[in-house]
Amino acid sequence: MNVEYVSANPTGPLHVGHARGAIFGDALAALLEFAGWDVTREYYINDAGAQVDVLARSAHFRYQEAHGRAVEIAPGLYPGDYLAPVGVAMKAVFGDTLLDRPEAEWLPVVREFAITAMMAMIREDLAALGVTMDRFQSEAALAAQGKVEAALARLSEQGLIYQGVLEPPKGKTPEDWEPREQTLFRSTAYGDDVDRPVKKSDGGWTYFAPDIAYHFDKVSRGYDLLIDVFGADHGGYVSRMKAVVAALSERKTPLDVKLVQLVKLFRNGEPFKMSKRAGDFVTLRDLVDQVGPDVARFTMLMRKNDAPLDFDFAKALEQSKDNAVWYVQYANARAHSVLRSGAEAGIGEAEIGAADLSSLTHEGWIDIAKKVAEWPRLMEMAAESHEPHRVAFYLFDLAGAFHALWNRAREEEALRFLQAGDEAGAPARLAMAKAVSVAISAGLGILGVTPVTEMR
RNA sequence: GCACCCGUAGCUCAGCUGGAUAGAGCGCUGCCCUCCGAAGGCAGAGGCCAGGGGUUCGAAUCCCUUCGGGUGCGCCA
Numbered sequence: 001m002n003v004e005y006v007s008a009n010p011t012g013p014l015h016v017g018h019a020r021g022a023i024f025g026d027a028l029a030a031l032l033e034f035a036g037w038d039v040t041r042e043y044y045i046n047d048a049g050a051q052v053d054v055l056a057r058s059a060h061f062r063y064q065e066a067h068g069r070a071v072e073i074a075p076g077l078y079p080g081d082y083l084a085p086v087g088v089a090m091k092a093v094f095g096d097t098l099l100d101r102p103e104a105e106w107l108p109v110v111r112e113f114a115i116t117a118m119m120a121m122i123r124e125d126l127a128a129l130g131v132t133m134d135r136f137q138s139e140a141a142l143a144a145q146g147k148v149e150a151a152l153a154r155l156s157e158q159g160l161i162y163q164g165v166l167e168p169p170k171g172k173t174p175e176d177w178e179p180r181e182q183t184l185f186r187s188t189a190y191g192d193d194v195d196r197p198v199k200k201s202d203g204g205w206t207y208f209a210p211d212i213a214y215h216f217d218k219v220s221r222g223y224d225l226l227i228d229v230f231g232a233d234h235g236g237y238v239s240r241m242k243a244v245v246a247a248l249s250e251r252k253t254p255l256d257v258k259l260v261q262l263v264k265l266f267r268n269g270e271p272f273k274m275s276k277r278a279g280d281f282v283t284l285r286d287l288v289d290q291v292g293p294d295v296a297r298f299t300m301l302m303r304k305n306d307a308p309l310d311f312d313f314a315k316a317l318e319q320s321k322d323n324a325v326w327y328v329q330y331a332n333a334r335a336h337s338v339l340r341s342g343a344e345a346g347i348g349e350a351e352i353g354a355a356d357l358s359s360l361t362h363e364g365w366i367d368i369a370k371k372v373a374e375w376p377r378l379m380e381m382a383a384e385s386h387e388p389h390r391v392a393f394y395l396f397d398l399a400g401a402f403h404a405l406w407n408r409a410r411e412e413e414a415l416r417f418l419q420a421g422d423e424a425g426a427p428a429r430l431a432m433a434k435a436v437s438v439a440i441s442a443g444l445g446i447l448g449v450t451p452v453t454e455m456r
Numbered sequence: 457g458c459a460c461c462c463g464u465a466g467c468u469c470a471g472c473u474g475g476a477u478a479g480a481g482c483g484c485u486g487c488c489c490u491c492c493g494a495a496g497g498c499a500g501a502g503g504c505c506a507g508g509g510g511u512u513c514g515a516a517u518c519c520c521u522u523c524g525g526g527u528g529c530g531c532c533a
């Protein structure tokens with residue numbers, strides 16, 4: 001199967017919204033892999049639209065700047081200073097050969113250079129989060145291979161493409177609305193509300209057209225299941241993408257679209273003030289630098305994908321019960337602590353593996369055993385419903401049960417893992433610690449969070 | 457106006473796809489501990505599951521509807 005996520009435009013650094021999509025998609029992919037699927041993690045590069053021309057012009061300004069010219073970035077371009085190194089790099093490669101030339105001459109060259117640089121930066125950002133993609137699919141490459149025309153021809157054969165005029169949207173009719181004939185895709189035949197334009201009135205493709213080609217490409221690769229992870233602002237695209245995949249696969253390839261809601265940033269309960277100046281936003285890298293990949297990942301996975309997320313930087317780093325990441329890590333560290341002590345006392349893997357658990361009749365042991373026993377079923381449900389957050393919540397519950405057992409043992413000697421005078425029962429009790437640790441480690445592994453074995 | 461998502465404790469959120477007295481964390485109240493296995497522990501109060509209707513032996517969960525919030529809605533990607 002195929003999971004597509006992030007797919008941010010290659011025009012700048014990834015921000016926190018992208019981070020959530022990346023973390024969600026990555027955890028979902030790992031979860032499905034765990035469930036037995038062969039998963040391709042894919043990133044779709046929008047490197048063919050107008051936005052990459054804007055990128056190229058912005059980069060060309062930085063290129064001039066690298067030549068010592070005092071230039072002012074024109075309005076409408078990307079002002080972020082992340083393009084400055086790109087300008088310097090271009091000077092090193094091209095010298096002054098791209099200066100004072102007509103745009104038509106330098107644009108394709110600068111565009112390709114800048115896109116390559118942006119994608120390198122994006123890969124680094126993703127790597128900082130622990131996210132690695134299997135495949136990067138270029139929109140421009142698909143277009144160059146005539147895939148857009150081919151996909152549209154396919155739909156045309158099915159009688160799903162026609163010339164028509166759309167009704168204006170009710171209620172908020174734009175001032176300049178006038179009926180225009182466009183090339184439309186009959187998505188209503190597959191459950192959409194209205195038919196969708198694939199060509200603009202000037203004859204150029206809409207954004208939808210290359211997306212059709214891209215999904216046709218994915219269908220053609222023979223996946224049993226496609227999953228798209230989109231930002232919530234792409235919610236309006238879900239029904240048309242489902243329609244087009246159904247049409248192109250003769251309803252054989254299911255497409256599940258997961259919408260990831262917005263992230264609101266806080267610090268000590270106060271909303272994070274962001275300057276409105278374009279190009280100034282909280283980047284994925286800022287996030288990782290401040291809280292680390294483990295905290296970023298677990299915190300964002302403690303929320304359903306379709307619910308908005310409040311992310312508090314201060315809380316994320318707190319070491320207490322309100323910090324779920326810390327709490328789960330702590331449980332694992334405690335489990336490993338007793339396992340280490342056991343090993344020192346001569347009770348190792350072999351003894352634990354051969355332990356007879358029937359001696360664990362105390363209610364406290366039964367409780368933790370029940371919780372551990374939920375693990376397989378829970379993982380199965382999480383994978384089936386495409387909801388990695390369930391794993392995170394389960395780990396939090398399991399850690400809670402383990403801490404509760406631990407605390408009870410202060411009063412009740414019988415619930416201690418290592419008891420002076422009852423060495424014979426230690427292997428069985430340590431087996432419970434081992435089971436908790438295995439469940440937590442495997443669960444955290446799927447979420448992409450390092451399972452620590454010691455608190456520092 | 458239409459579509460999608462959301463509405464569960466004071467706050468932030470879970471709720472195993474229709475099952476028994478609806479859960480957690482924070483906050484609040486009250487005890488205990490602050491020595492041995494960590495950076496505390498235990499208990500309690502607090503819910504018309506937004507409102508209404510329906511399906512069902514049974515609904516927070518499924519359907520319809522109202523209200524409230526978010527996102528999006530041809531020639532932007």
